[in-house]
Amino acid sequence: MQLFLTVKAWTYHYNIDINVDWKTARQWCQKNYTDMVAIQNHAEVEHLNQLLPFNKAYYWIGIRKIDGYWTWIGTNKRLDPEAANWAENEPNNKGSGQDCVEIYIKRSKETAKWNDEKCSKKKATVCYLASCSKESCSEHAECVETIGSYKCQCLPGFIGPRCEEVVQCRPIENPQQxxxxxxxxxxxxxxxxxxxxxxxxxxxxxxxxxxxxxxxxxxxxxxxxxxxVQCLPITDASDGWSMNCTHPLSIHSFNSSCEFKCEEGFELKGSNTTWCDQTGHWTHKPPTCQAVACDPLETPAKSHLTCDDPLGKFSFRSSCITTCEEGYTLRGETTITCLSDGNWSAPSPVCEVIRCDALESGQHGSLHCQDPLGKFSYGSLCWLECGAGFTLNGSNFTSCISQGKWSHEFPVCQGILKLSILFDATVGLTKETIDTLFVSQSF
The missing domain is CATH 2.10.70.10 (Complement Module, domain 1)
Structure with a gap:
């Protein structure tokens, strides 16, 4: 006798007229219906126990041991431990080879429980006709049979009654930059x-x-x-420079630029600008500032040059003092300084020989001089020779000394004859009268 029990879309079918081995039972189910029944939960077990008639040999169900795991043959899914309904101390594989499963329908003890059994045993067959079809659910779902119906179990990422709608995430816009x-x-x-x-x-x-x-x-x-992209900060002026930076995006980052400037009196060596590039490096190293140099000074003739060079020879802030040798006088500034523009504060001075006042020989004398450095100059030696009938009154020699003066008062020539007459005439005269007479007779 072949019967079926209908519960809405899902139908159970069984054959109680003849008991067959598990393989034959399945072939009968697949030929006439969908497959051997696949039990998904305890509610379905209880439902089958109520609907199926008692059979002394009990019923085969569609589960077997495959590769050591109990597997539902219709769906090829392993048995979920939570859905298992084994009888006490089962499965026990008693006698070995017990790879098929029977259900104890309406048994007085452990009713509706499962037992592992040899597949060659003869039992009644219970099948099911699935309510699921290709149209039941979308391709993104698994159609799950339930008692009296089915449900679409959506795969991850899909929703909707048939799981036809895909889950959406919030739209993403382009990030800044x-x-x-x-x-x-x-x-x-x-x-x-x-x-x-x-x-x-x-x-x-x-x-x-x-x-x-x-x-x-x-x-x-x-x-x-x-x-x-960030560049490393540039350390501030340790070499006499200052910088002014602009940061259009963020401090010391891509497209930031820094302009360097030297202090007054210094000139920049290197690039005066650097940029933070796309690799996170500055395009140029910080420059150095060197003191401005003035033209080298040469020691003037007959002089001594003494310089103080705090920043380098003949450089900005160098100060040079010129002193002349004895007999020479300085023309120009004694001290000159190297300025910030690279020029000296004044022209380089010179040392000129000192000159004494010019000498005259008088009417009855002859002037003779030795002038090693120039006429009537420092070191000049002069003497006077008087003509016939005249005699020298004073020192015969005088020289031009470093103070610009003659060492001795220059002599004069006086007439010899007139002088003796004058001496005779001075008897009884005052000193003032005598001096007047002498002066009137001198040359």
Whole structure:
């Protein structure tokens, strides 16, 4: 006798007229219905126990031991331990080879429980006709038979009555200073789609480079951002320079620029500008500032040159003093200084020989001089020779000394004859009268 029990869409079918081995039972179910019954939960077990008639040999169900695991043959799924309904101390594989399962329908003891049994034993057959069809659910679901109906069990990332709708994540826009490219089998910004982020020149990505849309409708990471590449700070003026920097994005970052300037009196060696490039390095090293140099000074003739050079020979702030040798006098500034523009504060001085006042020989004398450094100059030696009838009154020689004076008062020539007459005439005269007479007779 072949009977079936209908509960809405799911139907159970059984053959109680003849008991057959497990293989034959399955072949009968597959030929006439869907397959041997696959029990999914305890509610279904209780339902079968109520609906199926008692059979002394009991019923085969569609589960077997395959590769050591109890497996539902219709769906090829391993038995979930929570759905198992074994009798006490079962399965025990008693006698070995017990790879098939029977259900104790309406048994007085452990009713509706399962027992492992040899597949060659003869038992009644219970089948099912599935309510699921290709049209029941979308391709993104598993159609699960329930008592009296079915349900679409959505695969991760899909929703809807038939699981035909894909889960969506929040749309992603291009980050500032960057861009994003997205793709996915189920559409952009949908489940399992991915988005890859890129930054523009001079920017680097902070955060995950790639995001994936999860089945929950959330991205698997926080949105990244593009941050400007950073350069190391430039230390401030240790070499006499100062700098002025501009930071259009952030301090010491890509596109920042610094302009260098030397203090007064110094000139810049190197580039006066540097930029933070896309690699995070400055385009130029900080410059150096060297003191401005003035033209070298030569020691004037007959002089001594003494210089103080705090920043380098003949450089800015150098101060030079010129002193003349004895017999020479300085023409120009004694001290000159190297200025910030690279010029000396005054022309280089010179030492000129000292000159004494010019000498005259008088009417009755002859002037003779030796002038090694110039007429009537320092070191000149002069003497006077008087003509016939005249005699020298004073020192015969005088020389021009370093003070610009003659060493001795220059002599005069006096007439000899007139002088003796005058001496005779001076008897009884006053001193003032005598001096007057002498002066009137001198040359």
């Amino acid at each position: 960057g861009f994003v490219t997205c793709d996915g089998d189920f559409g952009v910004f949908n489940f399992n789609s991915s988005c890859q982020f890129h930054c523009g020149t001079g920017f680097k990505l902070e955060g995950a480079q790639r995001l994936r849309c999860l089945a929950s409708g959330h991205w698997d990471n926080a949105l990244p951002s593009c941050q400007a």
